Amino acid sequence: MREILQLPHYRRFLIARFISNFGNGMGPIALAFGILHMRGGSASLLGWILGIQTIAMLCMSPLGGVIADKYGRVRVLGMMDIIGGSAFLVQAYFFSTGHVPLGIFLAVNIVFGLCWGVFWPAFGGLMPALVGEEELQKANSTNQFVANIAIISGTATGGILVSTIGSTLALTVDAISFIICGIIVFSLRRLTVASEGETSMLDDLKHGWKVFLSFRWIVAIVAAFGLIVMSWAAAENILGPLISLKNFSGAKSWSIVLSAEAVGYVVGSLLGMRIRPKYPMRFLMLMTLSVSVYIFSLARPQPLWVIAVCAFFWGITLDLWGAIWTTALQKEVPRDSLSRVSAFDGMGSLSLRPLGLAIAAPMANWLGLDHTLVILAILSGVVTLLTLAVPQVWKMQFSENS
Numbered sequence: 001m002r003e004i005l006q007l008p009h010y011r012r013f014l015i016a017r018f019i020s021n022f023g024n025g026m027g028p029i030a031l032a033f034g035i036l037h038m039r040g041g042s043a044s045l046l047g048w049i050l051g052i053q054t055i056a057m058l059c060m061s062p063l064g065g066v067i068a069d070k071y072g073r074v075r076v077l078g079m080m081d082i083i084g085g086s087a088f089l090v091q092a093y094f095f096s097t098g099h100v101p102l103g104i105f106l107a108v109n110i111v112f113g114l115c116w117g118v119f120w121p122a123f124g125g126l127m128p129a130l131v132g133e134e135e136l137q138k139a140n141s142t143n144q145f146v147a148n149i150a151i152i153s154g155t156a157t158g159g160i161l162v163s164t165i166g167s168t169l170a171l172t173v174d175a176i177s178f179i180i181c182g183i184i185v186f187s188l189r190r191l192t193v194a195s196e197g198e199t200s201m202l203d204d205l206k207h208g209w210k211v212f213l214s215f216r217w218i219v220a221i222v223a224a225f226g227l228i229v230m231s232w233a234a235a236e237n238i239l240g241p242l243i244s245l246k247n248f249s250g251a252k253s254w255s256i257v258l259s260a261e262a263v264g265y266v267v268g269s270l271l272g273m274r275i276r277p278k279y280p281m282r283f284l285m286l287m288t289l290s291v292s293v294y295i296f297s298l299a300r301p302q303p304l305w306v307i308a309v310c311a312f313f314w315g316i317t318l319d320l321w322g323a324i325w326t327t328a329l330q331k332e333v334p335r336d337s338l339s340r341v342s343a344f345d346g347m348g349s350l351s352l353r354p355l356g357l358a359i360a361a362p363m364a365n366w367l368g369l370d371h372t373l374v375i376l377a378i379l380s381g382v383v384t385l386l387t388l389a390v391p392q393v394w395k396m397q398f399s400e401n402s
Helices: 008-037 043-071 073-096 102-124 133-164 167-186 201-213 216-247 251-272 280-287 289-297 304-332 335-349 353-367 369-388
Strands: none
Touching: 008 043, 008 133, 008 167, 008 216, 008 251, 043 073, 043 102, 043 201, 043 216, 043 335, 043 353, 073 102, 073 167, 102 335, 133 167, 133 251, 133 304, 201 216, 201 335, 216 251, 216 280, 216 289, 216 335, 216 353, 216 369, 251 304, 280 289, 280 304, 280 369, 289 304, 289 369, 304 335, 353 369
16 A cells, blocks of 8 residues: 555545545435435435436436546546536535425436436546556555545544534535545546547447447446345435334434445455455355345344444445456456446446335335345345356456456
């Protein structure tokens, strides 16, 4: 880590990510309980708002990858943070009045989702501009380590603020953190330059899709994560807060669970600096079974510490995915197509998230909270095991020249 931190551009980028992720730690708790406690708020409304974000992101992702590859990833990344943070600042203002009109919810979260659709692929292709090839996994893991420390701090602070003062201040801090991060990242814009090619955006998009399809292990895992993320989002973003309100003490209890998950992120990022599995995708998919255990732990009146421990192990898994999967893309995918492939990765992985967010509350009302969570746990587990049966996933190794 010491070697990586000596690089000045990378160090400035880490500062920006710490600031942004401190706000990100507050955001989910503040938004969830802000909506649940708002006049006219409900779990269904929360699901629709989060779903709108993801739908906008999915619509923008294919073009987002082209924009990032074509106009410079660092420049685009900074601009998206500034625009998205400004939109969230508007939403925070309306929360302070005690009522957020539906139109404001839609406008703000559509704008943020569109920014997210450009941010994701730009971020996926950024690290090679900051560090050398041999330092990629260390740099990815160190970035996640710093971000995770910030998320833990933000989650703990958010739980306290929401339960004592309310959601508005936490939402405001989240919005401002995006803007500050964007300004810092934008100052690094000269690290990546605009493409000089004369191809159209449609041609670039088609080329990126062909590159994406050429990697069978990427396609199989992205397809699987569509269902896995759907199950996880429904359980953690919608049903988890309801479980916390029903069986525990609301925001304080749920912040403990999310903080435990964030501690898992830190452990995962530290492990990611050292672990070099011979078959990386096999290793990661086996680890992914931890999400099924986490979802199932919510389905019974377990002690809070049991749920927190399960969330902790899922956090480790998520961060190992972040370090090893991102490095795999950066090493194996041609550099000039990296953001476009990252865009299709993000689009596919999150494609069913809006469905999970939308159906979570109605399913819980129909089948009951426990039965809904058991179904989601089984679904995610079966999909994970089926993906392991794909030969390209089971046998995938880094190529010798990477």
